[in-house]
Amino acid sequence: MSWPIIVDSVAALRAQIRTWRQEGQRIAMVPTMGALHDGHISLVRIALEQAERCVVSIFVNPAQFAPTEDLDKYPRQLALDLDRLQEAGAHLAFTPGVPEMYPAGFATKISVGGPAAGLETDFRPAFFDGVATVVAKLFLQAAPDCAVFGEKDYQQLCVVRQLCRDLDLPVEIIGAPTVRDSRGLAMSSRNAYLSEAELEVARKLNAVLRQTSTELASGADETGAMEDAAEALVRAGFRKVDYVAAREAMTLRPWRRDRDGRLLAAAWLGTTRLIDNVEILPAPE
Structure with missing residues (x-):
């Protein structure tokens, strides 16, 4: 089989996850917004060390962008991303569109506190509610055993850990060291x-x-x-x-x-x- 399998619906994602579960395989997830760089690929490598199967989601989440932010110009390069995932050995790419993740009439969101208070929230008030909502959806859709997040987005990592603790989501959150260029710039x-x-x-x-x-x-x-x-x-x-x-x-x-x-x-x-x-x-x- 050629990896990664590419699916864009929750139903297809769950069907593949179900097959792997029946085979007794452990599943790791790497949630991303695409435009993959070496930092993302390092997360995939860690995921592959942690589980037999690695699922990478590629979804530019509108719920975490304010109206004044860069949603429309955020870099999108799906074909290149899929090539990189193939080279890295990821097993499945979940590439839903906005209507799949937020269907007509969608009206629910998660509100987060604790480590979400201050810092980014002082400047992007709705950001972590949007992150928490989409991450919770991804975890419910894919039901991974573990998920890998980079420490570059350190406050986000803390928020996701709190989310899983508070909502009893059975996902182990693994923090991965920031990948930098030769002069210290964090990959982004x-x-x-x-x-x-x-x-x-x-x-x-x-x-x-x-x-x-x-x-x-x-x-x-x-x-x-x-x-x-x-x-x-x-x-x-x-x-x-x-x-x-x-x-x-x-x-x-x-x-x-x-x-x-x-x-x-x-x-x-x-x-x-x-x-x-x-x-x-x-x-x-």
């Missing part, structure tokens, strides 16, 4: 929007975060360090900084020095909004 589908000059600036985001993380771990004042980081990003060429924030790694509550931490940031480069995050490393002994 939105990097396709950037010019060569903007890419040079974008690569400074991770460097500023790593430097700030080191300073925090060494005892720097948190408020001052956040302000300095935001100023450094503007000096580097970013148009605007939405936030630079230290949070507890598991809950995303305000960071305490006796807890594992995560430093998260969102900043604008021209009309493109980039996010990234790093661990707040333990203080040197």
Whole structure:
């Protein structure tokens, strides 16, 4: 059989999943919005290590875009994505259209709190409700044993874990390390929007975060360090900084020095909004 099998309906997806279940096979899922890059492929590889069958969904989810955001211009390249999934060894690509996921009369959504509060929600109020709704639907449709999400979207990873805990969804959520280019830029589908000059600036985001993380771990004042980081990003060429924030790694509550931490940031480069995050490393002994 040629992989991946390509289905665009929930009925066809469930029929194939049912066959694999009857064969006693474990199933891993990688939810994506397409425009696949090396970061996505790393998630597929992890999924293949975790299960006999890997399902990748490709769906640009309108529920997580505000009217002012880039839904219409979000990169779509299904043929290329399917070629990449074939090379990676994925077993099934689920490629539904909007009417399949949100049929006429659709009126239900999931409202999330906890780790969804603040950070991205301060700037994209409906974002995580849209993410949680589509992820819950995908999990109910595919019934995977586990699902792999990248740490690049760290707040999203925390929200999905909370979603599964709160709604008793029997899916193990696996966080995968961020894949970066040789100079530290986190892989993102939105990097396709950037010019060569903007890419040079974008690569400074991770460097500023790593430097700030080191300073925090060494005892720097948190408020001052956040302000300095935001100023450094503007000096580097970013148009605007939405936030630079230290949070507890598991809950995303305000960071305490006796807890594992995560430093998260969102900043604008021209009309493109980039996010990234790093661990707040333990203080040197």
